[in-house]
Amino acid sequence: MAERSPLSEAVFRPVRAGNAFEETVERLLQAIKLGVVDRGDRLPPERELAPLLGVSRVTLREAIRVLAQEGYVESRRGRSGGTFVTYRRPRPKSADLRRALIAMGDDLHDTLTFRLAVETGAAQLAASTDLTGGQRDLLRARLAGLNAAGPDDYRRLDTLFHLTIAELTGSPTLVATCADARMRITDLLNAIPVLDANIEHAAAQHEAIAGAVLSGDPDAARQAVAEHLDGTAALLRAFLA
Secondary structure, X not given: OOOOOHHHHHHOOOOOHHHHHHHHHHHHHHHHHOOOOXXXXXXXXXXXXXXXXXXXXXXXXXXXXXXXXXXXXXXXOXXXXXXXEOOOOOOOOHHHHHHHHHHHOOOHHHHHHHHHHHHHHHHHHHHOOOOOHHHHHHHHHHHHHHHOOOHHHHHHHHHHHHHHHHHOOOOHHHHHHHHHHHHHHHHHHHOOOOOHHHHHHHHHHHHHHHXXXXXXXXXXXXXXXXXXXXXXXXXXXXXXX
């Protein structure tokens, strides 16, 4: 089971009562697609997850049943049972990129601008924060994991690295907002190939972001994230052209 963290708590936050079922499905999908709960991991037990989401166990079970039908999770019985993630990220295909863009239902420029605003702001705040030794170790570990990632796991670990920056601010609302911003483009990113040249370029940018945050340089952190996201935006537009 995935460990409790500011990120998991931000994703598994209470839903609105008027749309409890729909938003429960949305929260669970966000956790799965962003890699907060990875393939093979177990979701928190119902007795813990239902209160976190602010829904009844009946609503939670119905949401899990729908996700199981769609192949995202499976429920297992027994002492070591529970609900386990079975979702596997699809292989990149150009047709999926177009479908993902249509499914977004809004303008790509607006989505990229939203992400730029919240992630640069998060980096600036994180660099302004008096980080603990544990927080510093977490950021270094996320960076090391991303640098060692293969193509199949790169997107998930890239997501966790970026969301860790938001975690360091200590603001659950900002973590949730950054997760929402990432979720809006995750299907787009999953639909483009992971290119070796892009990984090498991104690795240098990730080092710059982490270095600025760890050295307490807010302006450098903001600029490093802006340059990195500009590169991602350019890559997306190139594949959509």
